[in-house]
Amino acid sequence: MIQKMNREDILKRPAYWFEHEQNELYRQVTEYMERECINRTELSKRLNVSKGYVSQILNGNFNYTLKKLIELCLAIGIVPGEYRKIEDVIRADIEFAKSKKDKVSERKPEIQFQAIEHYKPIDVSAILNKPNIDSTQIKTNTRITFTIDPLKTEAVYG
Amino acid sequence: MSIFVLDEINNVNGDITFYRLIEDGHCYWNEFCIALENEGTYYEQVFTLTSQMNDKAKLKSLPEKKHKSFATHVKGVSGFEFRTKDLRAYGINAIEGNIIIFAGKKANQPRDEVKFRSIVRRYIDSKNE
Numbered sequence: 197m198i199q200k201m202n203r204e205d206i207l208k209r210p211a212y213w214f215e216h217e218q219n220e221l222y223r224q225v226t227e228y229m230e231r232e233c234i235n236r237t238e239l240s241k242r243l244n245v246s247k248g249y250v251s252q253i254l255n256g257n258f259n260y261t262l263k264k265l266i267e268l269c270l271a272i273g274i275v276p277g278e279y280r281k282i283e284d285v286i287r288a289d290i291e292f293a294k295s296k297k298d299k300v301s302e303r304k305p306e307i308q309f310q311a312i313e314h315y316k317p318i319d320v321s322a323i324l325n326k327p328n329i330d331s332t333q334i335k336t337n338t339r340i341t342f343t344i345d346p347l348k349t350e351a352v353y354g
Numbered sequence: 355m356s357i358f359v360l361d362e363i364n365n366v367n368g369d370i371t372f373y374r375l376i377e378d379g380h381c382y383w384n385e386f387c388i389a390l391e392n393e394g395t396y397y398e399q400v401f402t403l404t405s406q407m408n409d410k411a412k413l414k415s416l417p418e419k420k421h422k423s424f425a426t427h428v429k430g431v432s433g434f435e436f437r438t439k440d441l442r443a444y445g446i447n448a449i450e451g452n453i454i455i456f457a458g459k460k461a462n463q464p465r466d467e468v469k470f471r472s473i474v475r476r477y478i479d480s481k482n483e
Contacts, residue, residue, distance in 0.1 A: 203365050211398045215405035222417050256417035293367050 203293070204286050215256075221268070222256040228272040243271050358477050360450060365404055368411025371451035375477065382473070383443070386457040390441075396459065399438040403457070406436045407443075410452065424467075426474045433474065444470040 206212055229239055240250045252258060253268070269276040360373040361381065374383040390397045409416055424433040426446060434452075436443040443457040444466070455473050458466035 201365065203367060206365050206401060206404055209398075209401040211401035212405045215402040216409065219406070219409055219414070219416055219420070223415055226415070254417060255419040257419075289367055293364075296367075296369075 203289060207286055207289060208282065218256045218258055221258050221265075222254060224269075224274055225253050225272060243268065355480055355483060356476050358480050360453060363407070363454065366407045366411050368408055369413055370411045372407055372411055373448075373451055373453045375453050375455050375473070377473065377476070382456045383454045396438075396440045399441045402438045403436050403441060403443050406438075407452075407454075410436075427471050428474050428478050431474060431478055433470070442466065446474055 225239070229235070234242070236247060236250050236254065240247045243250070258265070258268075265276050356377045359376040361376055363372040363374055363383075366372040374381050387400055390400060406416055406420055410421065420437050422435060422437075424435045424444060426433040432447050433455075434445055434447065436445075437460075440460050441457065442460060442463055443454055445452050445454045455477070456466060456470040458469075
């Protein structure tokens, strides 16, 4: 099931990349239109395609042949296909996630845990999986901050 | 009054953090995914939704047909929806990041929209309690 899946499993799913490529093509064509200051009608004239074809691209639903994709890309001044090893993609993805976590941990503790700010006190221990917190001493909707050191976690309340 | 918890969706990796909302132990997003997996029919489209979320998390634009703002009918709370051919995922923009509140099939959209707004109202009320 998807919640048991890790990011690596998802990055190996065709549906994930199919959606990504459709939306990337939408972004490339939109950028081209903005750069050239043209509307859909003008674009369809330049590409010598129907307005319906342009609409499909701009709705993120391009699913034509590889030949059509190449023609479209070249017409808007780009080349298709960025072929990378899946291992490299996964590695870059993991590194991005790690750098994001590092940035979060560099912040002040109250920012780190701002998402749990509004929980009722009884849930706090369970959420953080730190049963040593005496949740009965915390009032509802009290802002709670924690020290970064997990061994010395203490609730500051009031 | 319901108890709400936000749980980070680790499978979405970008500058914006995505959370799933848990109400009294029920995660509507997870339950939706499990139901789809058991049915089998639209399960692949969950990965399509995940891809859309990931693009948004990376601050990339999406076609309006796939991602659009959505009225929550709660003052000061802006909502959004992700769309695939047969599925919808509804969420709100919050200080913490993007919160996926609810998801459903396109066929049940009118009913799901009511549910979504009802959950949002309860969630915001709980924060204001």
